[in-house]
Amino acid sequence: MLVFIKSVSKEINRYFDFSFLLKFGAFFAVFYYLNMYFVDLMLPGEKHSTFFTEHLNYIYWITGSIMHTTNLMTQAVGLDTHVVNTRYLVVPGGHSLFMNWQCVGLGIFSFWAAFILANKMNWKKKIIWGIGGLLGIWFLNCCRTALLMIALENNWKEWKQSWTHGRTLDHHDLFNYGCYIVLLGMIWFFYKKFRNKTSEEEDTGESE
Numbered sequence: 001m002l003v004f005i006k007s008v009s010k011e012i013n014r015y016f017d018f019s020f021l022l023k024f025g026a027f028f029a030v031f032y033y034l035n036m037y038f039v040d041l042m043l044p045g046e047k048h049s050t051f052f053t054e055h056l057n058y059i060y061w062i063t064g065s066i067m068h069t070t071n072l073m074t075q076a077v078g079l080d081t082h083v084v085n086t087r088y089l090v091v092p093g094g095h096s097l098f099m100n101w102q103c104v105g106l107g108i109f110s111f112w113a114a115f116i117l118a119n120k121m122n123w124k125k126k127i128i129w130g131i132g133g134l135l136g137i138w139f140l141n142c143c144r145t146a147l148l149m150i151a152l153e154n155n156w157k158e159w160k161q162s163w164t165h166g167r168t169l170d171h172h173d174l175f176n177y178g179c180y181i182v183l184l185g186m187i188w189f190f191y192k193k194f195r196n197k198t199s200e201e202e203d204t205g206e207s208e
Helices: 002-013 018-042 050-055 058-076 106-118 123-153 171-207
Strands: 082-084 088-090 096-098
Touching: 018 050, 018 058, 018 106, 058 082, 058 088, 058 123, 096 123, 106 123, 106 171, 123 171
Parallel strands: none
Antiparallel strands: 082 088, 088 096
């Protein structure tokens, strides 16, 4: 009976990598809930930590990097934008944008970090793929924010489009959908490159 169970498990594992799924789920849960814990430390309330907010607030740092990069983008296309208090992008006498922590993309960052760590590869590759993916998600958020400011200043009504079922597709939805599409593309590219290298290494090993 035990032999039969092992045989079935091995056969199933050919199509579903349960070890990967377990590791991915564990890593994602750790990263996601740690982020939520630090969000609680940052926000006013019972769990608020002045020390974290003033010295270790990486969420604030990510927000600032997005807003300052967005500012460079919008200025490059001719908008007179300025960053105020790190989280506001302002056009004097015009529109302004405020970036809350929900717009930083912590869940998507957690997804990519968990995916890379759950895969079997050496740490050098994990660092390269991990940082590359995180930077890609970050840059996409910068582009989204810049596009929103440009749309507001130019009164692009098409920025919010009505769905046939009466729903509204706003910039936050677009960013999420865009990120998930990019994530799927990165995952496809990752597996293509990783599997090709694995096959080459196996062929080299066999030839030796």
